[in-house]
Amino acid sequence: MRVSFTKMHGLGNDFVVLDARAQDLPALDKARAAAIADRNTGIGCDQLIVLEPSDTADFRMRIYNHDGGEVGACGNATRAVALLHGSEARIETSGGLLVASPTAGGASVDMGEPRFDWDAIPLEYPMDTFSMPVSWEMLADPGAVNVGNPHVIFFVEDTDAVPLDRLGPEIENDSLFPERVNVNVATVENRGRIRLRVWERGAGLTRACGTGACATAVHAIRRKLVDSPVTVALPGGELEIAWQPGGSIRMTGPATESFRGSFEWDDFA
């Protein structure tokens, strides 16, 4: 059967969006999700996004990483599907309910409240997630935050000097993180700006990570290194993140529809 899709991105973090409300999509398993996301033999994307009907929100958004694994949150994709929706959208995800409002060329999203308890990240055993007594070579004293998905955040002098292509997968797959983890390396440039690179769980180095920007901004605000709102500068561009302790995170930034197309479902078994 032919399946229609919309190719989108948020600051270069790219998505294939399948709308299961407009077509009868067969069940999607890990192998097929990875085959569609494959940049050599598939359509190619960092994450595959499936929109479904919801009893509790305007629609449900399901998120599959490049490796085919289903996860709970995707900040950049949330802005992208809000752009598609065209008006304020309440979005059900397995990481919680999100509320997104389109802006000129993008969207502003209430990403919900961050969680900090060790078993909410989750970690393998109890630990202070504000200042974790662990290190990997030059990366030390991280924090951990769950923003619908798990993030570990390291502050460094120069993000570009970190061999993230080597240390990222090592940390992502460390047994300390039973659900694996997204790895953020950040440089605080001033009280209003953070530079960030992310090794994404299940996707590797991406041009941008919305939940990574949220988690990093929250951790920097907790450590009193920056004020709120703060600009987070990723390789693909900038996001504005606002958060006060006890409240929810607001992420604002661009989203882009690249093109629309279709493919033969059975081509990706």
Ligand SMILES: N[C@@H](CCC[C@H](N)C(=O)O)C(=O)O
């Ligand atoms: N790029 C996304 C994050 C997608 C999921 C993440 N890799 C995970 O596995 O939790 C974003 O913009 O947040």
